[in-house]
Amino acid sequence: MTRSISAPERPLWQRILVGCGVAIFWPAVWYALAAWVNKPYLLPGPQAVAVTLFGLCRTAAFWQAAALSLLRVVAGFAAAVVTGCLLAVLTVRFRMLRAMIAPLLRIIRCVPVASFILLAFIWIKSQMLPGVIAFLMVLPLIWGNVEKGLRQTDVRLLELARVCRLSPGRTWLHIRIPSVMPYLLPAMTTGLGFAWKSGVAAEVIGHTAGSIGQHMYEAKLYIEMPELFAWTVLIVVLSLGIEALLTMLLRRVARRFPEVTG
Amino acid sequence: MKIAWEQVTFSYGEKPLLRDVTLTLPERGIFCLSGPSGCGKSTLLRLLAGLEAPQSGAVCVPVGWRIGPVFQEDRLLPWRTVLENVALFAADPGAAETALERVGLAEWSKAFPHQLSGGMARRAALARAVAMRPDLLLLDEPFNGLDPDLRRQIADLLLEGRDERLTVVVAHTAEDRQMLRAQTVFLTPPVTGQLSPVQE
Numbered sequence: 463m464t465r466s467i468s469a470p471e472r473p474l475w476q477r478i479l480v481g482c483g484v485a486i487f488w489p490a491v492w493y494a495l496a497a498w499v500n501k502p503y504l505l506p507g508p509q510a511v512a513v514t515l516f517g518l519c520r521t522a523a524f525w526q527a528a529a530l531s532l533l534r535v536v537a538g539f540a541a542a543v544v545t546g547c548l549l550a551v552l553t554v555r556f557r558m559l560r561a562m563i564a565p566l567l568r569i570i571r572c573v574p575v576a577s578f579i580l581l582a583f584i585w586i587k588s589q590m591l592p593g594v595i596a597f598l599m600v601l602p603l604i605w606g607n608v609e610k611g612l613r614q615t616d617v618r619l620l621e622l623a624r625v626c627r628l629s630p631g632r633t634w635l636h637i638r639i640p641s642v643m644p645y646l647l648p649a650m651t652t653g654l655g656f657a658w659k660s661g662v663a664a665e666v667i668g669h670t671a672g673s674i675g676q677h678m679y680e681a682k683l684y685i686e687m688p689e690l691f692a693w694t695v696l697i698v699v700l701s702l703g704i705e706a707l708l709t710m711l712l713r714r715v716a717r718r719f720p721e722v723t724g
Numbered sequence: 725m726k727i728a729w730e731q732v733t734f735s736y737g738e739k740p741l742l743r744d745v746t747l748t749l750p751e752r753g754i755f756c757l758s759g760p761s762g763c764g765k766s767t768l769l770r771l772l773a774g775l776e777a778p779q780s781g782a783v784c785v786p787v788g789w790r791i792g793p794v795f796q797e798d799r800l801l802p803w804r805t806v807l808e809n810v811a812l813f814a815a816d817p818g819a820a821e822t823a824l825e826r827v828g829l830a831e832w833s834k835a836f837p838h839q840l841s842g843g844m845a846r847r848a849a850l851a852r853a854v855a856m857r858p859d860l861l862l863l864d865e866p867f868n869g870l871d872p873d874l875r876r877q878i879a880d881l882l883l884e885g886r887d888e889r890l891t892v893v894v895a896h897t898a899e900d901r902q903m904l905r906a907q908t909v910f911l912t913p914p915v916t917g918q919l920s921p922v923q924e
Contacts, residue, residue: 618799625773625793626813626856636812640803 535661538596546604596657611645732781759911792858807833823855
C-alpha cells in the first residue's frame with residue numbers, strides 16, 4: 463500500500479490571487495491580439511463578444527438551444543455509461559461475446575468523429591445525431607475502463623466471498639463495483655469532455671434544428687464572428703458547469719471508497 | 725458426519741504436493757497442522773474450503789456447513805471500515821461488534837484497513853471469521869504479527885468455541901499449539917498416505 467506525500471496547500475488568499483491573475487491574463491492576451499489584428503470580422507475582442515453574449519442571453523432561442531444541446535449530450539453520455547458498464551459485465555463473463563464486441567469498439571475508438579457524424583447523418587434524424595455521436599464516442603472509453611477494472615478485481619477477495627458464501631448480489635455490491643470505481647470515475651470525467659466536443663460537432667455538421675451547433679453554423683455562414691465566439695463561450699461555460707457537477711457527484715461516490723479512489 | 729480428506733492427490737505443477745492423503749477429523753474441537761514451508765498445510769485448508777479440487781480422491785465437508793476462513797493475508801475490503809468488513813459476513817448484526825470487542829478492536833471499528841497495523845488487521849480478519857459463527861473455522865497462521873499477550877487472548881477466544889465447532893489451524897510453533905491445547909497433524913514432505921493427529 464502506498465501513500466503519496468504532497469506539498470502543503472497554498473493559503474486561500476494566494477489561490478484567489480493566482481485565480482484572478484489567470485482570469486485577467488488570458489482575456490488580456492485575447493484583447494491585445496484582437497487589437498493587433500484589428501479586423502473584428504476575423505477576430506472580435508472580448509468586449510464585443512461579451513456584448514453579443516449578453517444580447518443572446520435575453521432571447522428565448524438562446525436558452526432553448528442551451529437546454530436542448532445539454533439534454534442531447536447528457537442523454538448520449540448517460541446512455542454510453544450505462545451501456546458501457548453492462549457490456550463490460552457481459553464481455554468479462556462471456557469470452558465469445560468479447561471476441562465479437564472488442565474489435566468493433568476498438569474500431570469505433572479509432573474512427574474520426576467527423577466520419578461518424580457524416581455517416582450517421584445519412585442514416586438518422588439530425589435531432590438524434592448529437593446524442594448518438596456522443597454515445598458512440600463515450601461508449602468504448604467506458605467499456606474499456608470498466609472491463610479493465612472488473613478484470614483487476616482482487617481474486618483473493620473473490621475467494622473470500624466464495625468461501626463465506628456471500629451472495630452474487632452482495633459480491634457485486636461490496637467487491638466488484640468498488641474495484642471498478644477507480645477505473646470508471648476518471649473515464650466518466652474524460653468521457654464527458656468527449657461527449658460535449660463530439661455532440662456539438664454533430665450539431666454543426668448535422669444542422670440540428672434549434673441547437674447551439676446550428677446557431678454556430680449560421681453565425682459562421684454570415685461571418686458573425688462575435689456571435690460564433692459567444693456560442694463557443696456558452697459551450698465552455700456549460701461544459702465546465704456540468705463537469706463541476708459531475709466531479710462533485712463523483713467525489714460523493716468516492717468518499718464511500720476512500721482507499722481505492724485515493 | 726465427518727470432515728475428511730480421502731485419498732487426496734493434489735499438485736500445483738507436475739510434482740504432487742499431496743499423494744493419496746487421508747485424514748479424518750471429528751466435527752468439534754481444535755486441530756493444528758504443522759510442518760515445513762511448502763509442505764501442503766495451506767493446500768489442505770484450501771481443499772477443505774472448496775477453493776481447490778483434488779486431482780483424485782475426495783474432500784468431505786457436511787452439506788450446509790458455514791466456513792469461516794482466515795487466510796495468510798488478511799483480505800479485508802480496503803473500501804470498508806473494520807466494522808463493515810466484519811458485519812458483511814457476520815451471522816447477525818450484534819455478532820460483528822461482539823467479535824471486534826473480543827479481539828480488542830472495538831475502538832478501531834470505524835478505521836479503514838490501511839489505518840491498521842499488521843497485527844490489528846490479523847485480528848480484524850479473525851473477528852470476521854468468528855462473527856460468522858461458523859461450523860468450521862479455517863485459520864492459516866492466525867498468530868502471525870501478534871505479540872504474546874494477543875496470542876494468548878486469541879487462543880482463549882478459539883478455546884471458548886472448541887465444543888461448538890471444528891477449528892483447523894496452521895500453527896508453526898509448539899508454543900502456539902500448546903496454547904490451543906490442540907492435537908496436531910505433523911506433515912513431512914512428501915505428504916502421503918494416512919495422517920493422524922497426535923497430542924504433543
